[in-house]
Amino acid sequence: MSTGSDETAAMAAAVREFAQERFAPHAAQWDREKHFPMDALRAAGELGLGGIWLAEDVGGSGLTRGDGVVFFEELARADPALAAYISIHNMVASMIDTGGTPEQRERWVPRLASFEHLGSYCLTEPDAGSDAGALRSTANRTEGGYRLDGVKQFISGAGVSDVYVVMARTGGPGAKGVSAFVVEKDTPGLSFGANEAKMGWNCQPTRQVVLDGVEVGEDARLGAEGDGFRIAMKGLDGGRLNIAACSLGGASWAYEQSVAHLRDREAFGAPLIDAQALRFRLADMRTKLHASRLMLHDAAARVDAGDPSATVHSAMTKRFVTDACFEVANDALQLHGGYGYLSEYGIEKVVRDLRVHQILEGTNEIMSHIVGRAIAGGTA
Amino acid sequence: MNIVVCVKHVPDAQSDRTFDAADNTTEREAVDGLLSELDEYAVEEALKIKEAAGDDTTVTILTMGPAKAADAVKKSLQMGADAGVHVSDDALAGSDSIATSLVLAKAVEKIGGVDLVLTGMASTDGTMSVVPAMLAERLGLPQVTFASELTLDGSTVTIRRDGDVATEVVRASLPAVVSVTDQINEPRYPSFKGIMAAKKKPVQTFSLADLGVDASEVGLDAAWTKVTQITQRPPRQQGLVVTDDGNGGAVLAQFLTMQKFV
Ligand SMILES: Cc1cc2nc3c(=O)[nH]c(=O)nc-3n(C[C@H](O)[C@H](O)[C@H](O)COP(=O)(O)OP(=O)(O)OC[C@H]3O[C@@H](n4cnc5c(N)ncnc54)[C@H](O)[C@@H]3O)c2cc1C
Numbered sequence: 001m002s003t004g005s006d007e008t009a010a011m012a013a014a015v016r017e018f019a020q021e022r023f024a025p026h027a028a029q030w031d032r033e034k035h036f037p038m039d040a041l042r043a044a045g046e047l048g049l050g051g052i053w054l055a056e057d058v059g060g061s062g063l064t065r066g067d068g069v070v071f072f073e074e075l076a077r078a079d080p081a082l083a084a085y086i087s088i089h090n091m092v093a094s095m096i097d098t099g100g101t102p103e104q105r106e107r108w109v110p111r112l113a114s115f116e117h118l119g120s121y122c123l124t125e126p127d128a129g130s131d132a133g134a135l136r137s138t139a140n141r142t143e144g145g146y147r148l149d150g151v152k153q154f155i156s157g158a159g160v161s162d163v164y165v166v167m168a169r170t171g172g173p174g175a176k177g178v179s180a181f182v183v184e185k186d187t188p189g190l191s192f193g194a195n196e197a198k199m200g201w202n203c204q205p206t207r208q209v210v211l212d213g214v215e216v217g218e219d220a221r222l223g224a225e226g227d228g229f230r231i232a233m234k235g236l237d238g239g240r241l242n243i244a245a246c247s248l249g250g251a252s253w254a255y256e257q258s259v260a261h262l263r264d265r266e267a268f269g270a271p272l273i274d275a276q277a278l279r280f281r282l283a284d285m286r287t288k289l290h291a292s293r294l295m296l297h298d299a300a301a302r303v304d305a306g307d308p309s310a311t312v313h314s315a316m317t318k319r320f321v322t323d324a325c326f327e328v329a330n331d332a333l334q335l336h337g338g339y340g341y342l343s344e345y346g347i348e349k350v351v352r353d354l355r356v357h358q359i360l361e362g363t364n365e366i367m368s369h370i371v372g373r374a375i376a377g378g379t380a
Numbered sequence: 381m382n383i384v385v386c387v388k389h390v391p392d393a394q395s396d397r398t399f400d401a402a403d404n405t406t407e408r409e410a411v412d413g414l415l416s417e418l419d420e421y422a423v424e425e426a427l428k429i430k431e432a433a434g435d436d437t438t439v440t441i442l443t444m445g446p447a448k449a450a451d452a453v454k455k456s457l458q459m460g461a462d463a464g465v466h467v468s469d470d471a472l473a474g475s476d477s478i479a480t481s482l483v484l485a486k487a488v489e490k491i492g493g494v495d496l497v498l499t500g501m502a503s504t505d506g507t508m509s510v511v512p513a514m515l516a517e518r519l520g521l522p523q524v525t526f527a528s529e530l531t532l533d534g535s536t537v538t539i540r541r542d543g544d545v546a547t548e549v550v551r552a553s554l555p556a557v558v559s560v561t562d563q564i565n566e567p568r569y570p571s572f573k574g575i576m577a578a579k580k581k582p583v584q585t586f587s588l589a590d591l592g593v594d595a596s597e598v599g600l601d602a603a604w605t606k607v608t609q610i611t612q613r614p615p616r617q618q619g620l621v622v623t624d625d626g627n628g629g630a631v632l633a634q635f636l637t638m639q640k641f642v
Contacts, residue, residue: 010458010575018569048572061572 008067015071018047019078027079030203031349034195036160037082037203038118044086045115049075052090053238054097058105059113065238065300069245073293076249080353083249085204087242088156092119092165095235096182099222108163108182117162121239122152122209123232129153130366132167133175133229137211139168146170146221148181148189148214154360158207159192161185166211167228180228181220189214200352237314238303240361241296244321247357248292250350251325254332255285257347261336278335285331288324295320312371312380319367322357329354381437383426384488385498386515387419387456389449390505397505403600404607405474406505408446415452418500420459420567421560425530426498427460428565438462440491444472444483450583457578458570464583465491471588474600477506481514483598486591488519496537497557501526509559516557524550528563 022040030037044050052068054060068090075083093112097105111117128135137150148168158164164183171177183190193208223231259282262273272278299317302310329351333340340347358364374380391397392412400407415423423441430437441456443449444467453464467487475483488494497519502509509525516523527539537556541548542563552558570578588595596602622631636642 007575007579010454010570011572014458014570014572014575046571047569052572063572 008070011063011067012070012074014047015049015074016077018044019075019083023075023078023082027082027203028343028346028349030079031081031200032202032343034202034205036085036157036205038160040082041086041089041115041118045113049086050089050115051093051097051109051113054090054094054109054113055105058097058109060093060097060109061113065241065303066297068238069241069296069300072242072245073249073252073296076246077253078249079203080246080250080350080357081201081203084201084243084246084353084357085156087239087246088121089115089119090242091235091239092121092163094238095121095165095180095231096163096222098234099180099227099231100182101219103219104182104222112163118157118160119163119165120155120157120161120209121232121235122155122158122164122166124153124155126151126153126208130363132232133178134173135167135169135178137166137168139170139179139181141170142215145215145217146181148183148211148216150211152209152211154196154206155209156201156204156206158209159195159205164190164209165222166209167232168211170225170228175229176226178228178232179225180222180231181216182222183211183214183216183220187214187216199355200349201356233311236361237311240314240318240367241300241303243357243361244292244318244325245296247322247325247354248289248296250354251285251292251328251332252289254329254347254350255282255289257345258282258285258332258335261339265337272335281331281335285328288328292321292324309380312374315362315367315370318362319364319371322354323364326351326354326358381429381433381435381495382491382493383429383437383439383496383498384442384491384494385419385422385426385439385456385461386442386484386511387423387452387500388416388503388505389413389443389445389452390416390503393417393504399607399610403474404610405600408448413448413451415455416500416504418502418504418562419452419456420500421562421564422498422500423456423459423461424565424567425560426496427568429496429530429532430460440465442484442487442491443467444475444480444487446473453583454578455570457581457583458575459568460570460574461581463581465586466583467586467588467591469588469595469598471595471599474603475598476603476605477508477510477514478604479598479602481511481518483588483591483593484511484515485518486593487586488515490586490591495554496532497521497555499557499559501559501561512557512559519555519557522552522556523558524552524556525559527558527560530558530560530564 048061051060052063056062096108112119123132125135139146139148162185166181166183167178169177170179189212191210196206265272295317299313302313333347333351336347339345392414398407426439439461441453441461441464443452450466499512513523524539526541528542529540531538535554538551
């Protein structure tokens with residue numbers, strides 16, 4: 001559910017104006033130069049994009065997931081990759097906001113909400129991706145705290161972020177042995193790998209996070225011991241919707257470019273938009289975008305309502321929307337012909353950026369696994 | 381300190397702008413409109429003054445225009461202004477700058493106790509730039525126009541005006557009317573908090589009668605000028621492409637001379 005149609009529309013308009021002016025003109029360059037635009041993120045913080053659904057007492061905007069998916073669609077029309085980082089940052093901040101003690105919230109959330117600080121989510125490891133419950137990083141008890149050791153893989157924002165929420169093992173094997181910790185950037189023993197060269201998402205760094213005898217206090221643990229996996233998964237429910245909204249924004253932009261291109265471009269003596277085969281393709285794209293938007297808004301309402309069906313619906317939505325929107329972006333590239341393949345037109349960047357949304361925050365196979373498990377168990 | 385910012389709701393320059401076929405006035409009803417971008421600088425400057433003062437300085441947004449013009453007030457309130465005044469009356473349709481300045485002056489007087497009136501440097505639709513001067517004249521206040529920098533010190537306002545041949549520093553005593561350029565600041569985007577807060581901010585609507593202005597003094601019939609004819613801008617010509625066959629430099633130089641650039 002969104003905050004109220006008038007206000008949500010006004011906020012979406014502000015986000016659109018902001019993103020079109022501050023992101024869109026630079027997105028291609030940021031991609032090319034692998035530039036992480038801190039100034040643009042800080043400016044996003046001034047709007048309230050650093051903590052969209054975070055509580056207002058710690059500097060959050062106090063809005064809903066329903067509002068959030070509308071904003072992420074707008075941001076992603078300008079730059080899906082930067083929009084997606086903003087989504088991860090919001091997820092990290094909200095894990096501390098909802099899972100933290102009053103002291104932890106006061107200590108970390110306000111500067112995340114304002115985007116003065118950036119956050120990273122550290123779950124995946126080199127040998128534990130889809131099977132995250134098998135993670136091997138350890139948090140061993142010390143006097144007054146814990147000592148963290150291990151390696152985290154593919155961490156968005158790593159090296160730049162100030163605040164890392166790290167899932168590490170405090171107990172026995174499996175998900176129940178995992179706890180969550182907040183680790184600050186300058187903590188001794190914390191280091192980062194090289195910025196990975198990758199297909200898309202180039203404006204945000206992806207690095208290994210290496211924990212080598214990182215000492216944190218007891219007050220760095222989020223929730224109880226053994227609660228870490230639950231906290232990590234709860235964060236992902238909303239995170240998956242935002243990633244899907246990022247796919248929707250990128251694909252919507254690419255679709256609109258395609259309609260304009262087909263109107264403009266002539267071949268065989270007529271505008272291409274007069275070719276029925278291409279019109280049918282546009283109709284399918286339009287339909288996929290609409291279905292995606294409806295699913296997203298429905299799933300966000302379930303997360304906002306705390307509905308027990310939220311996890312399954314988030315999973316269905318993440319899979320459907322990121323797949324359908326990748327197809328739309330790829331079709332947009334095809335409809336642009338050779339121009340779609342040139343960086344100058346921006347379409348190939350959207351295809352590259354959206355591709356990873358089918359992989360991260362749980363692969364789309366894992367989404368099917370979540371939905372299928374619920375079906376077999378009689379809960380979906 | 382009481383600041384009034386005059387803002388105008390204008391047709392969106394991104395979409396096609398048209399004229400009413402019956403009376404050659406700007407079409408305002410059927411088109412998308414927005415707060416004139418040049419007025420955002422005036423709103424921003426007022427908000428900066430308020431924030432720097434940190435006291436009970438109030439920023440009141442004043443607009444004259446049809447019902448839709450309320451959106452310009454709303455956007456300004458979302459940016460952070462405190463209150464709005466919207467002068468709306470069917471008789472105002474087609475008003476020229478002389479009538480506009482009369483109505484705005486009456487409204488500023490009605491708001492009362494105003495220390496500083498800020499405006500943009502021009503509207504993005506009419507682009508005449510005369511309302512600020514007319515408004516100052518009607519209010520009997522000093523006018524300092526085209527400020528690209530503004531400082532307040534007690535009861536004086538000092539501005540910097542960047543001209544083609546000179547930069548002037550102009551000082552005036554308050555109350556005064558100041559128009560600001562697009563160089564003076566970087567207008568903020570409305571924040572989510574600002575948008576939520578704007579819902580509760582007061583907006584007053586005045587008719588001509590409320591301001592004591594007679595309908596015969598305003599509107600199309602009272603305008604001192606009349607638009608008799610409108611011509612579409614000719615479509616853009618394709619630029620000249622020079623293929624360099626060894627004499628490219630000479631052709632370029634000739635072109636620049638012909639266009640009187642050199
Ligand atoms: C650019 C980028 C940024 C990322 N950012 C972050 C981040 O910020 N934080 C973070 O913690 N992680 C991050 N990740 C990691 C991401 O979440 C993982 O890559 C993802 O969860 C998949 O894990 P994996 O790569 O180990 O693949 P694997 O788990 O090895 O999967 C390989 C293939 O097998 C399939 N598969 C696995 N298990 C099953 C099964 N049971 N049934 C059917 N199919 C299965 C998968 O779907 C996939 O197709 C990021 C990844 C990338 C590429």
